[in-house]
Amino acid sequence: MSRGAGSGRPEEPIGIFDSGIGGLTVLREILTIMPSEDVIYLGDTARVPYGIRSPETVEKYAVENTEFLLENRIKLIVVACNTASAVSLDALKKTTKVPVVGVLLPGAEAAVRKTANRRIGVIGTEATIRSMAYQRAIVSIDPEVVVTGVACPLFVPLVEEGWTDGEITRSVAREYLGRLKDSGIDTLVLGCTHYPLLKGVIKDVVGEGIALIDSAVETAKTVRETLEAAGLSRRRNDSPIRRFYVTDDPARFRKVGERFLGRRITCIEKVEIPLTGQAAHR
Ligand code: DGL
Numbered sequence: 081m082s083r084g085a086g087s088g089r090p091e092e093p094i095g096i097f098d099s100g101i102g103g104l105t106v107l108r109e110i111l112t113i114m115p116s117e118d119v120i121y122l123g124d125t126a127r128v129p130y131g132i133r134s135p136e137t138v139e140k141y142a143v144e145n146t147e148f149l150l151e152n153r154i155k156l157i158v159v160a161c162n163t164a165s166a167v168s169l170d171a172l173k174k175t176t177k178v179p180v181v182g183v184l185l186p187g188a189e190a191a192v193r194k195t196a197n198r199r200i201g202v203i204g205t206e207a208t209i210r211s212m213a214y215q216r217a218i219v220s221i222d223p224e225v226v227v228t229g230v231a232c233p234l235f236v237p238l239v240e241e242g243w244t245d246g247e248i249t250r251s252v253a254r255e256y257l258g259r260l261k262d263s264g265i266d267t268l269v270l271g272c273t274h275y276p277l278l279k280g281v282i283k284d285v286v287g288e289g290i291a292l293i294d295s296a297v298e299t300a301k302t303v304r305e306t307l308e309a310a311g312l313s314r315r316r317n318d319s320p321i322r323r324f325y326v327t328d329d330p331a332r333f334r335k336v337g338e339r340f341l342g343r344r345i346t347c348i349e350k351v352e353i354p355l356t357g358q359a360a361h362r
Contacts, residue, residue, distance in 0.1 A: 088178065088312065090307075090314045091314065093321060094114075094154060094158060095152060095156070095157045096122070097122040097124065097146070099130040099131075099161045101125070101333060102274045105160075105276045106296045108340065108341050108343075109294075109300035111322075112300070113300050113304055114307075116314045117313075120323045120325070122351075123327070126326075126353075131163045131236065134207075135168075138207060146180075148353050148354075155178060155307075156306065158181050159172065160299070162205065163272075166214070182299075183273075183295045183298075185302070186301065191218060191267050191293045195225065198222065198224050198226065199264050199266060200225055200266075201268040202230075203256070203271055203272065203275065204271035205231060205236065208271055209231040210231070212229070214227065235274060240274070250284070253282060253285045254285055266289065268292050268293065270292060276297075277340070322345075323347045333345070334348055
C-alpha cells in the first residue's frame with residue numbers, strides 16, 4: 081500500500097520523527113541551513129528508547145510514526161533516529177509516497193569521502209550496531225573499507241542527564257572507544273542522535289587524528305539537496321511554523337529538548353500513537 085497525504089508543494093512542512101528528544105540535534109541542523117521551512121517534529125517519548133529493542137518492534141513504531149506525520153500533510157519525512165533508520169528505512173521508502181530521508185546514508189557517505197586509510201569506526205545504540213546497517217552502507221559505497229562498530233548504550237542516558245562532560249562521562253567514553261583507537265581508524269561516525277552533544281569528550285578521547293562525522297549535519301545537507309532536486313524548497317516564509325508532538329509528558333521533552341535544539345520549544349502537544357480510527361490531527 082502506498083501512503084502519502086502531502087501533495088508535494090513547497091509550502092507544506094517537513095515531518096521529522098525520532099524515538100524521543102535526540103532527533104532535535106537533526107532538527108537543529110535543518111533549521112540552521114533551512115530557516116524558512118515549516119517543520120513538524122514527533123518525539124515518541126512514551127516508547128523511547130528504541131536502541132535496545134528488536135528490529136520488528138522498531139519498524140512497527142517507525143511505520144506508526146510515519147502514518148501520524150503523513151496525516152499532517154507533509155512534503156518530506158526525516159527519520160531522525162539512527163536506530164529507526166538502520167532497521168526500517170527500506171520498509172518506509174517502499175510504502176510512502178513522499179521522499180524519506182534517514183540519518184544513516186548521509187553519515188556513511190560523508191565518512192567514505194573523508195577517510196584516507198579506509199578504516200572507519202561507527203558508534204551507535206545496540207540495535208544500530210547489531211543491525212550492521214552502517215557497515216553495509218559504507219561497504220556498498222566502497223568495498224575496500226574496513227568498518228568497526230561499537231555500541232555505546234550508556235551515552236544516551238548520560239547526555240539526557242546533561243552529563244556531556246566530566247570524569248564519569250570521560251571514563252565511560254574511554255571504555256567504549258579504546259577498542260576503536262586500536263583498530264586504526266581515521267574517521268568515526270557519530271551514529272546516534274545524542275552523540276553530537278558528546279563531541280568534545282569523544283574528540284578528546286580518540287585524539288585529533290580521527291575525524292568525527294556528525295550524521296545530523298550531513299542529514300540536514302541531504303534534506304536540502306532532496307528538496308531542491310524535487311522543486312520543494314521553501315525560499316521565503318515570514319513566520320515559519322515549528323510544531324512539536326510527543327507521546328508522553330511534554331514537560332520533560334521541553335526541558336531537555338531545548339538544550340538539544342538550542343532554542344525555545346513553545347508549540348508542543350501530547351498525542352496518541354498509533355492513530356486510532358479517526359486521525360488524531362490533520
Ligand atoms: N534516537 C536513538 C538513535 O539515534 C537514540 C535513543 C534511543 O535509543 O531511542 O539511535
